[in-house]
Amino acid sequence: MPVSKRNRTVTLSKTKKKGREHKEAIVNAIKQAVEDHSSAYVFTFENMRNQRFKKFREQLKSSSRFFLGSNKVMQKALGRSRADEVKHGIYKLSKCLHGDAGLLCTNLAKEEVERIFQEYEEHDFARTGTIATEKVELKEGPLEQFTHEMEPYLRKQGLPVRLNKGVVELVSDFVVCEDGMPLSPEAARTLRLLDIKMATFRLHLVCRWTPDEFEIYKEGLVLSDAADSS
Incomplete structure (x- = not known):
């Protein structure tokens, strides 16, 4: 009796991974977002909660675009140095994309962005490994x-x-x-x-770029001119 081809076990090594086309799509989306918006920010997050972040993002979707994922891909999209940056001075954002970070492109005024990020926090249940905030x-x-x-x-x-x-x-x-x-x-x-609930989901602004200026929010973050050629 022939073996049925309908029910086959597929090993994980044979499943499709997000490859070059997916990365190129993200790079192009970021480049387009930079063109369509007046400013861009790098932000970090703590105690990320996907559903809560989705709601936060939805509130700003008419004026902003968020990107989360591989820092290297976002750096490539922006440009890692003056030589390959997509907009004047925007390569400096790449220097700030480390760890748990994301990118925001927006048409909102600076004061509005700062207010939204400063006021936003959501309390949730802590996960394994989280540091307890009380006994x-x-x-x-x-x-x-x-x-x-x-x-x-x-x-x-x-x-x-x-x-x-x-x-x-x-x-x-x-x-x-x-x-x-x-x-x-x-x-x-x-x-x-x-x-x-011992976990608080927060977002922190790290730096801000516009065609006219670059500003660092996070204390202790230093951009050296020597890094420009990297």
């Missing part, structure tokens, strides 16, 4: 916020619990996390159950 300790006794069905799951997270007449009870004091220490997977899940 969370549960005291011995009933945990009435949890139903009896939760008792096995709580035990898996390391909580010393038992059922007492159908009520989840902590048999001894328990420290979920310590201030300044990274969260374990169990601690992150427990904080979510307790509805404690």
Whole structure:
């Protein structure tokens, strides 16, 4: 009997990756955005949340264009030096694209951009590895916020619990996390159950470019003339 060709296992090595065409499309989109907008900014982010960033981006879509992804691709689009920059002085933005960074091209006034970024923050549940911002300790006794069905799951997270007449009870004091220490997977899940949000999604402006000027926001970031030829 012939082997069916409908159900074949495809190894990950054979799946299509984002290749040269995808990178070139991004480069072209950035170049076009630079042409269509009056200014450009590099920004960094902490505790990125994709859905929240999407909503933030949607609020500005009529006047702005955001780019996130490979810093090298964004640097290539802008130009890494005076010799290959797409606009006068814009290569300096490339020098600021490091780590968790993004690019914003916009027609909004400088004061409006600064206000939006300064005011924006969204609180969310912390993920594994996030540094705890406070000590969370549960005291011995009933945990009435949890139903009896939760008792096995709580035990898996390391909580010393038992059922007492159908009520989840902590048999001894328990420290979920310590201030300044990274969260374990169990601690992150427990904080979510307790509805404690320790992560804040923020965006920070690093630098600003217009055809007439270049400005650095982030203290300690220095652009040396020696780097111009790189």
